[in-house]
Amino acid sequence: MLSILIFLPLLGGIISAAWPRGGDDGGWRAGYVSLLFATVTLGISIGLIADFDSKAGLQHVTDFSWISQLGIHYKIGVDGLNLFLIALTALLWTGATAWSLFRQWPRPRNYYLMLALGETAALGAFCAQDLALFVLFFDLMLVPFYFLIGIWGGERRVQATTKFVIYTLVGSFLMLAGAVATGVLAAGNGQHVTFELSELAGRHLSTGTQDWIFLFFAAAFLVKMPAFPLHGWLPDAYRAAPTPVLTVLSGVLSKVGAYGFLRIALPLYPDAAVHFQDLLLVIALVSILYGSVMAFSQDSATMVVAYSSIAQLGFITLGIFSLRAEGAQGAVLQMVNHGLVVAPLFFIIALLSARAGGTDDLRRMGGLAARAPVLAALFLIVSLATLAIPGSANFMGEFLILTGVLKAKIVYALVAGTGVALAAVYMIRLYQRSMHNPLAAGAESRELTTADGLVIVPVVAVILALALYPQFVLHRSEKAVGTVVQQPQGAYIR
Amino acid sequence: MNALHAPHIDYAGLSPLIALTGGICVVLLFGLARGPGTKMLVTSAALLTLTAAATLSAWQLGENKSLVEGALRADDLALSLDFVFYAAAAVALVLSLRYPGVSGASIGDYAALLLTSVTGMVVLAGANNLITLFVGLELLSIPLYVMCAVDLHRRTSLEAGLKYLVIGSVGSATLLYGLAFVYGATGSTDFGQIASSMGRNGIGGDPLLLTGIALAATGLAFKASVAPFHQWTPDVYEGAPTPVTAFMAVATKAAAFAIILRFFDVAVRPAKDDWDVALAALAVASIVIGNVGAIGQDSLKRLLAYSSVAQAGYMLAGVVVGTALGLKSVVFYLFAYLLMNVAAFAVVVARERETGLGDDIEAVAGIGVSRPVLAWPLTIGMLALAGFPGTVGFVGKFFLIEGAVQGDFAWLGVVIVIGSMVSLAYYLRVVAAVWMEPGAEAVRAVPVLAGGSADAGTFAGRVSRIPIEVTAVAVIAAAGAIAFGIVPSPLLDLAADAARAIF
Numbered sequence: 001m002l003s004i005l006i007f008l009p010l011l012g013g014i015i016s017a018a019w020p021r022g023g024d025d026g027g028w029r030a031g032y033v034s035l036l037f038a039t040v041t042l043g044i045s046i047g048l049i050a051d052f053d054s055k056a057g058l059q060h061v062t063d064f065s066w067i068s069q070l071g072i073h074y075k076i077g078v079d080g081l082n083l084f085l086i087a088l089t090a091l092l093w094t095g096a097t098a099w100s101l102f103r104q105w106p107r108p109r110n111y112y113l114m115l116a117l118g119e120t121a122a123l124g125a126f127c128a129q130d131l132a133l134f135v136l137f138f139d140l141m142l143v144p145f146y147f148l149i150g151i152w153g154g155e156r157r158v159q160a161t162t163k164f165v166i167y168t169l170v171g172s173f174l175m176l177a178g179a180v181a182t183g184v185l186a187a188g189n190g191q192h193v194t195f196e197l198s199e200l201a202g203r204h205l206s207t208g209t210q211d212w213i214f215l216f217f218a219a220a221f222l223v224k225m226p227a228f229p230l231h232g233w234l235p236d237a238y239r240a241a242p243t244p245v246l247t248v249l250s251g252v253l254s255k256v257g258a259y260g261f262l263r264i265a266l267p268l269y270p271d272a273a274v275h276f277q278d279l280l281l282v283i284a285l286v287s288i289l290y291g292s293v294m295a296f297s298q299d300s301a302t303m304v305v306a307y308s309s310i311a312q313l314g315f316i317t318l319g320i321f322s323l324r325a326e327g328a329q330g331a332v333l334q335m336v337n338h339g340l341v342v343a344p345l346f347f348i349i350a351l352l353s354a355r356a357g358g359t360d361d362l363r364r365m366g367g368l369a370a371r372a373p374v375l376a377a378l379f380l381i382v383s384l385a386t387l388a389i390p391g392s393a394n395f396m397g398e399f400l401i402l403t404g405v406l407k408a409k410i411v412y413a414l415v416a417g418t419g420v421a422l423a424a425v426y427m428i429r430l431y432q433r434s435m436h437n438p439l440a441a442g443a444e445s446r447e448l449t450t451a452d453g454l455v456i457v458p459v460v461a462v463i464l465a466l467a468l469y470p471q472f473v474l475h476r477s478e479k480a481v482g483t484v485v486q487q488p489q490g491a492y493i494r
Numbered sequence: 495m496n497a498l499h500a501p502h503i504d505y506a507g508l509s510p511l512i513a514l515t516g517g518i519c520v521v522l523l524f525g526l527a528r529g530p531g532t533k534m535l536v537t538s539a540a541l542l543t544l545t546a547a548a549t550l551s552a553w554q555l556g557e558n559k560s561l562v563e564g565a566l567r568a569d570d571l572a573l574s575l576d577f578v579f580y581a582a583a584a585v586a587l588v589l590s591l592r593y594p595g596v597s598g599a600s601i602g603d604y605a606a607l608l609l610t611s612v613t614g615m616v617v618l619a620g621a622n623n624l625i626t627l628f629v630g631l632e633l634l635s636i637p638l639y640v641m642c643a644v645d646l647h648r649r650t651s652l653e654a655g656l657k658y659l660v661i662g663s664v665g666s667a668t669l670l671y672g673l674a675f676v677y678g679a680t681g682s683t684d685f686g687q688i689a690s691s692m693g694r695n696g697i698g699g700d701p702l703l704l705t706g707i708a709l710a711a712t713g714l715a716f717k718a719s720v721a722p723f724h725q726w727t728p729d730v731y732e733g734a735p736t737p738v739t740a741f742m743a744v745a746t747k748a749a750a751f752a753i754i755l756r757f758f759d760v761a762v763r764p765a766k767d768d769w770d771v772a773l774a775a776l777a778v779a780s781i782v783i784g785n786v787g788a789i790g791q792d793s794l795k796r797l798l799a800y801s802s803v804a805q806a807g808y809m810l811a812g813v814v815v816g817t818a819l820g821l822k823s824v825v826f827y828l829f830a831y832l833l834m835n836v837a838a839f840a841v842v843v844a845r846e847r848e849t850g851l852g853d854d855i856e857a858v859a860g861i862g863v864s865r866p867v868l869a870w871p872l873t874i875g876m877l878a879l880a881g882f883p884g885t886v887g888f889v890g891k892f893f894l895i896e897g898a899v900q901g902d903f904a905w906l907g908v909v910i911v912i913g914s915m916v917s918l919a920y921y922l923r924v925v926a927a928v929w930m931e932p933g934a935e936a937v938r939a940v941p942v943l944a945g946g947s948a949d950a951g952t953f954a955g956r957v958s959r960i961p962i963e964v965t966a967v968a969v970i971a972a973a974g975a976i977a978f979g980i981v982p983s984p985l986l987d988l989a990a991d992a993a994r995a996i997f
Contacts, residue, residue, distance in 0.1 A: 067983060069822075069983065110862075136888065139883040158930045161930075165918065165922060166919065173914050174908075
């Protein structure tokens with residue numbers, strides 16, 4: 001069942017790639033096939049949520065020995081940690097595919113193949129319950145994004161994509177070494193080498209080993225998110241990536257990093273997690289402040305959102321490394337929230353720049369709300385959710401994160417609180433500059449088309465639904481999160 | 495009663511070698527024929543020989559016996575690597591079928607030299623004795639010197655041949671000197687007896703022996719193009735005709751590693767504590783020098799040459815640990831290496847013919863649009879060499895790192911991944927050229943109706959169509975690189991059998 005979910009998009013992508021070239025439809029039919037498969041995937045992921053038993057542990061498990069000589073299992077499963085991230089992935093990819101469908105792409109068949117491969121890899125990384133399998137899918141995600149940015153990107157795309165891949169692969173390869181070392185070194189005398197996560201969590205690594213492996217994994221995850229000192233690839237890649245790719249890059253891929261901390265780093269290296277708690281909290285804090293300040297000072301709307309996601313991901317890291325159930329719960333909720341707000345933000349920015357003469361420069365926008373009430377309303381909802389206005393699910397998420405940190409380390413919580421205020425500053429600035437003020441020269445206020453609305457409205461609807469009932473997520477993730485923080489907490493007390 | 499005590503000869507065990515030597519004679523004779531069909535006839539005869547030898551090797555798998563008074567071993571390590579040699583030779587034959595550069599030589603001589611070299615490799619892989627080792631090595635090298643220089647009309651080809659001859663001879667001499675020291679220290683040429691004599695006499699730290707091991711390691715490092723003994727590699731790879739380069743890159747490397755594994759894991763294993771750090775240093779040097787050297791190369795063949803130096807470093811890590819897992823990982827990686835490199839070299843051959851730009855990286859620019867059937871194999875080959883998941887290169891690296899970590903060389907595993915990071919800079923450059931750059935305008939469009947003349951290609955610079963067999967080789971190798979990346983178990987089983995032959 002879960003395997004179908006993972007590989008269905010890829011199947012769709014291969015069918016679109018092989019779709020006959022008949023007629024000059026600009027690959028419309030090929031894209032349509034991809035969209036169809038992505039939608040079915042979304043349907044399955046919703047089915048998973050409906051079918052989820054919040055009291056049980058890992059569900060829908062598929063487990064067979066894949067490469068027995070290396071001890072690698074093909075083990076996938078769903079629990080409270082990845083349930084909503086899977087749905088988020090399916091939702092955003094459906095949106096991105098639909099958005100692509102309404103636009104013309106050169107070489108559309110390859111484009112849809114790569115997009116679909118990306119979805120399969122992301123879903124695989126979220127579902128994987130075997131360390132080696134996780135690493136495999138995690139690295140596999142890069143291949144399609146390398147091509148998506150490099151072939152279909154904007155100016156300076158080759159440079160941007162090379163930088164992106166090298167940054168992320170540096171982390172990934174370190175992670176590969178760490179993963180192999182974990183499997184081998186955790187196997188005591190007489191034990192078989194295994195990479196199965198549940199099995200590995202039961203084995204114990206010496207503290208020194210945990211430390212270096214943890215740092216390798218942390219490097220991989222922090223690059224992916226990205227967090228402050230490792231975000232060098234972000235401006236170029238975000239500037240060059242085409243809009244649909246950008247939405248999934250920012251909405252989903254960054255979450256894989258944060259998810260990796262919860263799924264891999266905390267349960268497997270609990271001692272190291274406690275040991276490096278302060279380091280990670282500082283990184284998170286600096287990311288929040290740096291991201292917020294940078295977001296406030298950017299003229300490009302895309303860059304405002306790009307830097308804001310550094311700040312948002314900083315909050316998520318903060319929650320995870322509070323090593324408290326509340327903080328981690330908030331982090332899980334916030335991962336979903338951020339994915340949900342950042343995707344429509346990028347879509348709306350793309351629409352705005354189309355209306356402002358093809359630039360996303362805030363100085364040349366303005367007054368775009370005048371004749372576009374629906375667009376303005378959608379943008380307002382998303383902006384308010386991003387700045388975590390009370391009543392939104394983002395507020396709930398940040399509140400939980402700060403509660404967790406307050407309980408763990410009060411100083412960090414106090415500083416992080418300013419990040420919440422800064423978020424309001426840059427989001428309101430973004431909204432005002434683009435939507436209010438007199439209409440800028442060369443810009444034109446136009447309502448969004450039905451097709452674009454079809455992409456944005458469902459995502460906004462989910463934001464509203466979660467705002468009304470965030471417990472929907474929290475309730476289901478509670479048990480899994482509890483298990484994750486249990487180990488480091490045990491180490492904490494020791 | 496038998497008066498004559500002839501030594502027992504196990505013809506079954508020797509059958510692959512017999513098939514090969516028989517084939518050499520047949521091919522040489524066929525080559526004397528004149529006429530338009532000679533090339534096809536000779537190539538088919540040579541391919542048939544290789545198929546026969548492969549069948550016989552497959553038949554002998556699992557027998558694990560000693561031949562000719564212990565001079566040769568027909569065990570699974572030797573036999574499984576034999577398949578790499580046969581496959582590489584077959585690829586070289588197919589690629590040279592209509593390759594302009596090698597048509598200068600008589601095809602009969604060329605094919606016979608190739609088969610002789612394969613024979614040398616088979617001997618070398620099975621060598622269990624210092625003498626057989628050296629005979630095998632020379633039998634493999636001497637035909638290669640000639641083959642590098644086969645393109646008589648190109649100065650670089652002659653230069654490559656001469657360079658390889660000179661440096662190869664230095665390597666051989668060093669090796670021979672080292673082998674003599676080892677013999678002097680242990681009093682035996684047999685690998686098993688060398689090991690037992692070292693164990694018995696407790697001469698692990700004997701300076702005579704250690705000098706011998708060091709010199710032998712140097713000689714073998716020349717052959718495997720391990721840094722810092724790799725200087726000939728880029729020049730020779732660039733100068734030799736591309737099919738020959740492909741053969742050298744894959745088969746010579748595999749043969750060299752076959753004997754490195756056997757020499758270090760069997761003969762001088764008791765002195766492991768003395769040589770493992772030295773080999774680890776060589777591995778690190780190779781990984782660093784190879785990967786750094788490849789950055790900035792515009793010639794694809796030079797790039798692949800430096801990449802092969804780096805890959806040799808990765809594989810050396812599997813030798814350093816001296817465990818069954820390490821040996822398995824090297825054997826597996828050699829199979830992976832075959833697939834990845836053949837995919838890349840076949841595309842280089844195809845574009846050399848098509849563009850007249852030689853092996854410059856420009857030659858593959860923009861083929862993502864114009865020649866997707868070549869672009870995909872090259873992309874897959876590059877990604878696999880870089881160790882991307884879903885390809886056989888990923889499993890290979892995973893395996894090598896696992897071996898290194900388990901053998902208490904975790905830091906070497908980290909060096910491998912750092913090397914892989916650096917390698918992205920040049921592998922991805924090729925991929926970027928393929929997909930993200932406009933095609934070279936200099937490329938003359940080839941009319942589709944250029945005629946089906948089989949012998950259309952003549953000399954470099956001449957533009958002609960891509961022969962179907964070159965494309966087929968590239969596609970098959972790339973498909974294999976993906977297939978064994980997803981289902982590596984058959985190769986892993988073969989590698990495990992190979993390891994069982996020694997440990």
